[in-house]
Amino acid sequence: MTFFEKVQNLDKRVFYLLMALAIAIPTIRPIGLPVTITSPVKKTFDFVESLPSGSVVVIGFDYEPGDEIELSPQAKALFVQLARKKIKVVTISSFPVGPMFAEECLKVLKDAGYQYGVDYVNLGYYAGGESTLAAFAKNPASIFSKDWHGNDVASMPIMKEITGMKDFAMAMTLNDGPTGGTGTHEWVRQSVMAYGTPFIIGCTGVLAANNMPYLDSGQVKGVLSGLRAAAEYEQLVGKLGDATRGMDAQSIGHVLIVAFVLLGNLGMLASRRRRSAGGEKK
Amino acid sequence: MHLAKRTIPVAIAFVCGIIQVVDYFFKIESVNTWAQEIRSWVSIVAIFALGLGAVNVLRVHLKKVRQAPSESLNSILLLITFLVTISIGLTAGQSSKPYKFIFDYIIVPTGSAIFSLLAFYIGTAAYRAFRAKNAEAAILLVTGCIVMLGKVPLGEKIIPFAPKWTTWIMEVLNVGGQRGVMIAGAIGFVAVSLRIIIGLERRTYGVD
Structure with missing residues (x-):
């Protein structure tokens, strides 16, 4: 086997080992690479900044443990801003x-x-996906009579201000897709389209492509996608946390994958050239 | 049999579907109230489905354990964790320390660990399959690499224009394509919904 063929077919265990190191080392010893702020994140931050103090927002935690690493840091950074503005x-x-x-x-x-x-x-938690979200949007009390701790919702001062989705100054979903839960499209239909409530999407990196059309059309006020958006938001609110630390590992992971892809292609091109040169000689 | 299996479900779907559509477009108090009532039922039905799912999981794995106990280690573990979690949730509550322990130290780490394996599989799959064998594959390869580098700070250091190009790819090329897909999907969704409401979509009612 020639060098170029070897490059094209490296043992996957080599890649696994390098990837493990690429993630582990920066996680243990962060490098602190600076993150520049992108426009979807800045738009989100500016919109939340424009909300009146004392208003109420609703946030959907629509994700499972696999996506916690991307979405919880988004929520925490956003909550820092909401707390500063005294938003409920x-x-x-x-x-x-x-x-x-x-x-x-x-x-x-x-x-x-x-x-x-x-x-x-x-x-x-609510079961039933979009239909239940629609019922909540019309009348929250029809879906939640007790909160997660078992307290009576009707007697809570915060819920006395809310009769439906129209009373929220902003709605947001932290979302990892529609499988098993309520997706971003369903939220857009039930908050923006039905009640005109300003809406923000916080989603995983892989869902960014699906949700960008809503930002472009103005149907949503902002899109936060993946760990990168969380890191940017941490910078904007001035409280660095898990996302900023995680970006170093993600940086090296992405560069490693790109390097391997390029290596495989260089190997393929070199082998092709070698084969065609060999053919010409014959 | 036909009445119970087909006529009644179609009639229920027709009435519920039409009420929801009318509710969205018109302000008729009685229709709006019925529509809200139906949406609340959906939540209740979904909860029953969840319970049914749990019972089904129990049935399937109990059967496996009974048939071949020595080969059912995974099923035994599933049943133990299933019953322990449910018992703690029901007796101590979801806010209790034991339940939180299960969540923080078992559910979240295992879920994250399984999901993080994707980084390894996607990486090796990209390395083996992402080859510029023709013009289309080359375009996909270059675009993918730019977006991957443009999304991380280190990529920005290696190729300074990567974030700018990534934004353009995501907000122009991607939005154009996605918008077409979304509009086509929405039209298809309307068509399928209408077929279900008027009973033409037979598979929805369990008929092949």
Whole structure:
């Protein structure tokens, strides 16, 4: 086997080892590469900044453990900004594990002095996807009579201000796709299209392409996609965290994949040239 | 049999579907109230489906364990974790420390670990399959590499124009293509919904 053929067919265990090192080393010893702010993230930040203090927003924690690393940092960075602006928060979830993630992220508000039931509430899980979200949008009390902790929702001061989706100053979903939960398209239909509530999408990196048309058309006010958006948001709110640390590992991981792809192609081109040169000689 | 299997489900779907459509476009108080009521039922039906799913998982794995106990280690583990999690959730509650322990130290790490394996599989798959064998593949390869580098700070250091090109690829090329796909998908969605409402989509009702 020639060198070029070897390059094209490297043992995948070599790649696995290099990838493991590429992720582990920067995670243990962060490099601190600077992240530039992109326009979708800046638009999101500016929109949230324009919300009136004391208004109420609803946020859907529509993701599962596999995507927690990308979406929880987005939520935490956003909550820092919401806490500074004294904006109240209602969380719901279309996945059974969603309320646990919400609870974890809501600690940012608790630490900022927010009072449960007055300034924020975790309503918990709802089954039924878009139909149930539509029912919530029309009348939240018809879906949630108790919150995630089992408290009576009707008696909470924060919920007395809310009669439907139209009363929220902003809606947002932190979303890893429609499989098993409520997707971004369903949220757009039930918040923006039905009630004109300003809407923001926080999604995983792979879903960015699907959601960009909404930003371009003006139907959503901002799109945060993947860990990168979370890192940018951490910079904008001035509180660096998990996303900024994770970007170093993601950086080296991406560069490693690109390097391997280029290596494979160089090998292929060189072998082709060698074969055609050999053919000409014959 | 035909009445129970086909006529009644089609009639229910027709009434519920038409009420939802009328509710969205018109302000008729009685219709709006019925529509909201139906949407609440969906939530209840979905909860029952969830319970049914749980019972089904139990049935399938209990059967496996009974048939071949020595070859059913995974099923036994599934049943144990399933029953332990449900018992703790029902007795101590979801906010309790034991439940949170299961969530923080078992569910989240295992879920993340399985998902993170994608980085390894996608990486090797890209290395083996991403070859510029023709013009289309070359365009895809170059675009993919620019977007991958443009999305990370180190890529920006290697190719300074990568973020700018990535933004253009995502906001111009991608949006144009995605918009076409979304509009076509939406039209298809309307057509399928109409077929379900009027009973033409037979598979929805369990008829081949």
